[in-house]
Amino acid sequence: MTKGSFLITFSLAMTTALCLMGNQDLLLNAYGYPFLLLSKLVMLWSATLASLAILTVIRAHSLEFLFGGLDNAVIIHRKLGIVAIGMMLAHVVLLSLDAYTNGRSVAELLVPFWSSNTRSADILVFYFILLLGILAYNKKMRYEPWLRFHRTIGILFLIGTFHASIEPGTINSYEPLRTWIVFLLFIGLFSWGYRIYFFRKFGPCFKYKLLSIEQRNDKIIDLIMDPIERRMMYIPGNFVFIAIPEFNDKKNELHPFSISSSPTERKLRLSINQVGDFTKQLSSLIEKVDQGSGSVVDVYGPFGSFTLHRFAPYRRMVWIGAGIGITPFLSMLRFEISNEDFRRIWLYYVVKTKDDAVYDKEISEHYLQTNSYIDYKLWTSKSEGRLTARKVVDEVELEDYAVMLCGTKAFVEDMRKQFTALGFSSERIIIEELQFRSV
Ligand SMILES: Cc1cc2nc3c(=O)[nH]c(=O)nc-3n(C[C@H](O)[C@H](O)[C@H](O)COP(=O)(O)OP(=O)(O)OC[C@H]3O[C@@H](n4cnc5c(N)ncnc54)[C@H](O)[C@@H]3O)c2cc1C
Numbered sequence: 001m002t003k004g005s006f007l008i009t010f011s012l013a014m015t016t017a018l019c020l021m022g023n024q025d026l027l028l029n030a031y032g033y034p035f036l037l038l039s040k041l042v043m044l045w046s047a048t049l050a051s052l053a054i055l056t057v058i059r060a061h062s063l064e065f066l067f068g069g070l071d072n073a074v075i076i077h078r079k080l081g082i083v084a085i086g087m088m089l090a091h092v093v094l095l096s097l098d099a100y101t102n103g104r105s106v107a108e109l110l111v112p113f114w115s116s117n118t119r120s121a122d123i124l125v126f127y128f129i130l131l132l133g134i135l136a137y138n139k140k141m142r143y144e145p146w147l148r149f150h151r152t153i154g155i156l157f158l159i160g161t162f163h164a165s166i167e168p169g170t171i172n173s174y175e176p177l178r179t180w181i182v183f184l185l186f187i188g189l190f191s192w193g194y195r196i197y198f199f200r201k202f203g204p205c206f207k208y209k210l211l212s213i214e215q216r217n218d219k220i221i222d223l224i225m226d227p228i229e230r231r232m233m234y235i236p237g238n239f240v241f242i243a244i245p246e247f248n249d250k251k252n253e254l255h256p257f258s259i260s261s262s263p264t265e266r267k268l269r270l271s272i273n274q275v276g277d278f279t280k281q282l283s284s285l286i287e288k289v290d291q292g293s294g295s296v297v298d299v300y301g302p303f304g305s306f307t308l309h310r311f312a313p314y315r316r317m318v319w320i321g322a323g324i325g326i327t328p329f330l331s332m333l334r335f336e337i338s339n340e341d342f343r344r345i346w347l348y349y350v351v352k353t354k355d356d357a358v359y360d361k362e363i364s365e366h367y368l369q370t371n372s373y374i375d376y377k378l379w380t381s382k383s384e385g386r387l388t389a390r391k392v393v394d395e396v397e398l399e400d401y402a403v404m405l406c407g408t409k410a411f412v413e414d415m416r417k418q419f420t421a422l423g424f425s426s427e428r429i430i431i432e433e434l435q436f437r438s439v
Pocket of ligand 1: 276
């Protein structure tokens with residue numbers, strides 16, 4: 001069991017135990033009329049998971065060990081968030097069933113301002129959270145407004161829990177339960193506040209100066225930066241968030257990018273696919289670079305657990321980077337040159353056509369002469385078809401190797417499923433999805 005799963009299981013068990021202890025009368029009468037007790041329990045589980053979901057994405061380096069790195073934590077966050085909203089929904093369904101079986105008005109529970117007994121504020125918050133939850137799946141919404149919506153869900157959950165803990169009711173009537181819920185609330189609130197208000201001020205920020213922008217093809221650029229004061233230490237495979245203070249309209253945006261340089265180098269390199277507003281605007285910085293006064297880049301990090309130390313027991317590895325998903329492997333390859341630790345590596349660089357393989361030359365010419373033994377294959381899907389786990393397994397032949405996958409969520413998820421179907425345990429596969437949002 002991982003530390004994160006332990007924390008989640010422990011928290012749910014604690015909530016359950018305290019809820020049952022605080023509702024012994026309902027527990028004794030639960031047989032035949034379980035709805036009320038169950039509705040209380042699922043709501044408390046929902047509040048517990050919501051606090052933990054906010055904690056997962058706190059962006060504190062020192063807490064990354066809990067959920068296996070921020071990249072992994074985001075995946076856990078998505079699952080916890082969905083389950084928390086699902087349980088909130090289950091709470092309302094169970095409450096309605098309880099009212100119905102006891103001959104009370106269901107409308108009083110579902111329609112705000114229905115009667116003087118209706119808890120209108122709670123009902124409105126419930127519908128609002130549900131609406132925001134649905135909007136989280138709106139593919140068309142730009143990332144930044146989506147993020148603002150998304151953050152509102154967290155704070156609404158916390159306000160709802162706070163309200164429930166001061167109102168007469170389940171939480172308030174049993175002090176140990178109230179103390180526990182307030183503790184969870186504090187964790188959620190602290191995590192939310194740090195993430196949104198204090199991360200930019202107190203987070204691990206390193207100021208870098210942009211030295212050059214190298215155009216790799218019509219879409220991909222490399223940013224090469226030099227530290228202005230302190231140099232950031234990182235492990236190959238880590239990623240950072242960057243902000244560009246001179247982008248007036250976007251100065252508050254933080255965008256994640258994997259590092260493609262080696263920690264043995266002073267210069268920091270990010271390799272970026274220009275897909276939208278922010279990444280395209282990066283090209284405008286070239287003017288200042290040409291004039292010799294490179295722009296300042298705020299680099300926050302390092303984060304993530306897509307690193308080789310996760311695979312200490314494995315001496316053989318398959319690395320698969322699709323498109324710009326090759327970036328963390330570029331860092332690992334660069335590092336391998338100065339690394340005495342022999343490893344057997346099979347590297348697949350998956351692109352559509354050869355023209356898209358902008359790092360092919362760099363890999364073939366500079367990185368294959370290392371202490372490790374590297375088998376490199378450029379996989380062009382237009383001519384060779386889709387790369388599948390079966391093809392990889394057939395080519396590698398040997399057993400006892402671990403797999404690292406990096407690319408879009410769809411690619412990584414599909415390959416992970418394929419390797420799992422071929423009998424690979426989850427410890428033998430680590431992934432990096434180049435998107436935090438699930439849609
Ligand atoms: C861990 C991680 C590592 C990454 N490494 C690389 C890399 O090495 N090279 C590379 O080219 N890309 C990388 N990305 C993707 C990169 O962050 C997005 O392409 C970039 O933020 C897009 O911003 P935009 O405004 O130009 O595009 P938009 O068109 O606004 O967004 C395109 C997509 O990028 C994502 N995105 C947009 N803004 C943000 C944001 N502020 N934070 C998080 N995601 C956002 C969303 O999924 C969005 O749908 C990585 C992403 C993650 C999560």
